[in-house]
Amino acid sequence: MPEKVKVAFMQLSSCWGCHQSLLNAHLQLLPILPELEIVYWPAVVDYKLDSLKEREDGEIVVGFIEGVARTKEDTEHVKLIRKKCKIVVALGACACYGSVKGLANLYDIEELVNRKFVEAESITDEKPTEPTENVPGFEDYIINVKNIVDVDVFIPGCPPRTENIIAAIYYLLTLVGEVPESVNKEGCVCDSCDLFDEGCFLDKGELCYGPITAAGCDLMCPNNNEVCYGCFRPTSNPGEKAEKLKSLIENIDLLNEETGASLQHFLDLYLGVSNITNFYFRGDLIQRLAYEPKSFKTKEIETDIGSKLVLDVNPTGNNIIDEIIGAALFLLKDDPNFKFSSKTVCSHCNRDVVDKVPVELKRDYEGLPNQEDCFLEQGYICLGPVTQAGCGAICPNNANAPCLGCYGPPVGIKDQGAKFISTLGSLTADRDPEEVMNLIRDPAGLFNRFTLADSSLGHKRHDNFKEGE
Amino acid sequence: MVKEIKVEPITRLEGHGDLRVVIDDDGKVKDVQFNVTSTRFFEKFVEGRYCEHVPRITPRICGICPIPHHITPTKAVEDAWDVEIPDPAYKLRQLIMNAKQYSSHLLHFYALAAPDFLVGPFADPKLRNVVHIINKMPEVGKMALKMMDFGQKLCEEIGGKSVHPISAIVGGMKKPMDESARDKFLKKVDEQIEFTKKTVDIGLKVVEDYWDVIANIGVVPTYYLAMTKNGIHDIYDGDIRVVTPDGKKIDHDIHEYLDVIGEHIPKHSYATHTYYKPAGYPEGIYRTNTLAMINAADKMATPLAQEALESFREKLGEISHHTFAYHWARLIETVEAIENVKILLEDPDIVNPDCKTLDVSPKEGVGIGITEAPRGSLIYNIWSDEKGICKKLNLLVATNHNIAGIEKSLMHTAKQIFEENALDGLNLPDPWIK
Numbered sequence: 001m002p003e004k005v006k007v008a009f010m011q012l013s014s015c016w017g018c019h020q021s022l023l024n025a026h027l028q029l030l031p032i033l034p035e036l037e038i039v040y041w042p043a044v045v046d047y048k049l050d051s052l053k054e055r056e057d058g059e060i061v062v063g064f065i066e067g068v069a070r071t072k073e074d075t076e077h078v079k080l081i082r083k084k085c086k087i088v089v090a091l092g093a094c095a096c097y098g099s100v101k102g103l104a105n106l107y108d109i110e111e112l113v114n115r116k117f118v119e120a121e122s123i124t125d126e127k128p129t130e131p132t133e134n135v136p137g138f139e140d141y142i143i144n145v146k147n148i149v150d151v152d153v154f155i156p157g158c159p160p161r162t163e164n165i166i167a168a169i170y171y172l173l174t175l176v177g178e179v180p181e182s183v184n185k186e187g188c189v190c191d192s193c194d195l196f197d198e199g200c201f202l203d204k205g206e207l208c209y210g211p212i213t214a215a216g217c218d219l220m221c222p223n224n225n226e227v228c229y230g231c232f233r234p235t236s237n238p239g240e241k242a243e244k245l246k247s248l249i250e251n252i253d254l255l256n257e258e259t260g261a262s263l264q265h266f267l268d269l270y271l272g273v274s275n276i277t278n279f280y281f282r283g284d285l286i287q288r289l290a291y292e293p294k295s296f297k298t299k300e301i302e303t304d305i306g307s308k309l310v311l312d313v314n315p316t317g318n319n320i321i322d323e324i325i326g327a328a329l330f331l332l333k334d335d336p337n338f339k340f341s342s343k344t345v346c347s348h349c350n351r352d353v354v355d356k357v358p359v360e361l362k363r364d365y366e367g368l369p370n371q372e373d374c375f376l377e378q379g380y381i382c383l384g385p386v387t388q389a390g391c392g393a394i395c396p397n398n399a400n401a402p403c404l405g406c407y408g409p410p411v412g413i414k415d416q417g418a419k420f421i422s423t424l425g426s427l428t429a430d431r432d433p434e435e436v437m438n439l440i441r442d443p444a445g446l447f448n449r450f451t452l453a454d455s456s457l458g459h460k461r462h463d464n465f466k467e468g469e
Numbered sequence: 470m471v472k473e474i475k476v477e478p479i480t481r482l483e484g485h486g487d488l489r490v491v492i493d494d495d496g497k498v499k500d501v502q503f504n505v506t507s508t509r510f511f512e513k514f515v516e517g518r519y520c521e522h523v524p525r526i527t528p529r530i531c532g533i534c535p536i537p538h539h540i541t542p543t544k545a546v547e548d549a550w551d552v553e554i555p556d557p558a559y560k561l562r563q564l565i566m567n568a569k570q571y572s573s574h575l576l577h578f579y580a581l582a583a584p585d586f587l588v589g590p591f592a593d594p595k596l597r598n599v600v601h602i603i604n605k606m607p608e609v610g611k612m613a614l615k616m617m618d619f620g621q622k623l624c625e626e627i628g629g630k631s632v633h634p635i636s637a638i639v640g641g642m643k644k645p646m647d648e649s650a651r652d653k654f655l656k657k658v659d660e661q662i663e664f665t666k667k668t669v670d671i672g673l674k675v676v677e678d679y680w681d682v683i684a685n686i687g688v689v690p691t692y693y694l695a696m697t698k699n700g701i702h703d704i705y706d707g708d709i710r711v712v713t714p715d716g717k718k719i720d721h722d723i724h725e726y727l728d729v730i731g732e733h734i735p736k737h738s739y740a741t742h743t744y745y746k747p748a749g750y751p752e753g754i755y756r757t758n759t760l761a762m763i764n765a766a767d768k769m770a771t772p773l774a775q776e777a778l779e780s781f782r783e784k785l786g787e788i789s790h791h792t793f794a795y796h797w798a799r800l801i802e803t804v805e806a807i808e809n810v811k812i813l814l815e816d817p818d819i820v821n822p823d824c825k826t827l828d829v830s831p832k833e834g835v836g837i838g839i840t841e842a843p844r845g846s847l848i849y850n851i852w853s854d855e856k857g858i859c860k861k862l863n864l865l866v867a868t869n870h871n872i873a874g875i876e877k878s879l880m881h882t883a884k885q886i887f888e889e890n891a892l893d894g895l896n897l898p899d900p901w902i903k
Binding site: 046106 | 484489513518521533597631865
């Protein structure tokens, strides 16, 4: 049996709902649990903080962080888990954007403390004061986890759906080499491909990624006269035609639409996570290329047609594969057609929609919405158009409730609330502004409910929180 | 030499707490602190939000019991705005509350508490967890998972989401249950009742095995605070009932809660110490949660639960101060929860679309809502302005009611252990699993 993967779950100031969402997998947990060695998870196992501190740096493979940094202890715990873990996952809206707890940033810490420890109607002490003995003290505002340490994976949602978390865990297991049994990384797709000797796609000058893809599939694609796009992910032993693939890509001067689409589809399946689940993973080079293109360095490599620029990446550690990927990414970088398609809740919503323009505007308690038509058209505020997909649109589809925006903005949108204000502005352009304003007396609470601490309203003060910056 | 024993953090608990026990050089317990080390200030940052949206923010107070944190503020706003909800909405809320009670109590019993008893209190900490129980008792483990799954799926069906539901709205519920979904759960409910009986049997065996512990360790007389509906056990609707240490029951209308409950701000915990105001602090320290509910109720609402209550009282008396009896009390409530689920699923109102009144408009007012969450009475006191914007919120959260009581029990137990060596000679069973 392969060695168990060490994981840790750190809870900052939070509600434990993300962990409950994971536990909601119930019977589905049974095949996963034996793969994991849980070395820290206070709500479930009895390891104390000292045992976590005593571990080697980087010893734990994955550390999940739930919650926000409200107390000074939370901030220390974020740093501790970063130090001890190879991969740090921000699990849920709190760790990604601050969630509703970020609304606290609308107030000064003194106002918050006074309300709870001094002014609350039920307090009977003559001179109540903030507790200070053997308690950690508060940060002045909610600090986003990513402003304290580097985060590798973001799984949004309040809470993330059970299936999102399970898919992420499976994916992270494959990252550390816990691949499904059917995948044979020693061989490649070409090994048993019928086309190999009779003039295959590569021989004809078409891009086929079989030589760099792990074996073990039933060759459905080549048998159906389609190229391999690499869905079994990288092999450790590229086949002899890998050179051919590399030279084909290096020889592309101007990317046409079809070839660009081929490269993107390949990278998505071969390295990406977006086809598995909805979370932002910096290690997913195709997502990173879309949102942080400037974070890549370039390097020069020698090819049969002279020296060429590629992006300097090493996702697999195998030289030829990494150069193929670097060349493909370099081509896509300047391709106007390259676009990472981040979907919104609307794309999974079953309701009928014409133009989303509201007939009249309503507060949530007014009337009862019908279960067929778009909430915005019925006049109810719904954040579906500015919310990252991944939840399956459960609120509008199953609960007759508008989207509150808990999955945060679609990747690439900086401020969910600002985006919604612009959406609402264009949908209500022919209305009396007074009527619209009347409906949205609390824009921060309605549109930045889950993202305030990460929005233009709530993050300025701690842009440079990270040590050494 | 003064010795400090520090447990950081307290594990198998949802939330953040440390424990400190200070023992003087003469061997006497000098101080016990239960330090709750986090709080998030919900009571402040809901100010300025629309009242109808407060229930879509506050579930995030607790991911295990988000349903009471969704329903209770909704009731408080309805109280402030004078809104009456239709019967089908009342029943849908009862159903989701009972579904939550069921899964939460089972999570507590199997995942948080059982490892201490089944693996043994002195077992290797590495093994003292639910994963080990699932490995060693796969049949029980699977049954437990199926039970929690039933409760959580039912919450999701009614609430839209089981964690952080969205279906309650001022004036009722956003939609009734679908008939097909109702039928699906009805088909499974009898099996769940059988599972619950098996769980009670496991619980009673634990009681028998650990009788010496239950009867002698942590028996701490306190007040109790609970909710009843005219004396009958209820978790959705009712008023406050206080039980005195000698077993006297005193009823208070929920609107008088400020005369009943006082809050003391301790120096060493972000969770406050609540107490029964007429008795003063610390004399009036009370406990809530399952044992309080069982001590307060004249009777349970359903027949099997009533039988379970009678056997509890036969063994422990009309009023029990046995801290370890919380687990037994929890099982009695679990039985009532699943019986209620069946009764409500069979009620035609559960699929009745008349579940939201259209007669809702904001007004200036003060409203109070109470429910019984799985870990204690939950009280929301909200102030609305004439536009329906939340001006102020006073919150008495379930777990918070227990903090002073927990610290008091800890002090009592620490003295038993460190001053009276009560653990020596204690009659403990062989662990069920090793």
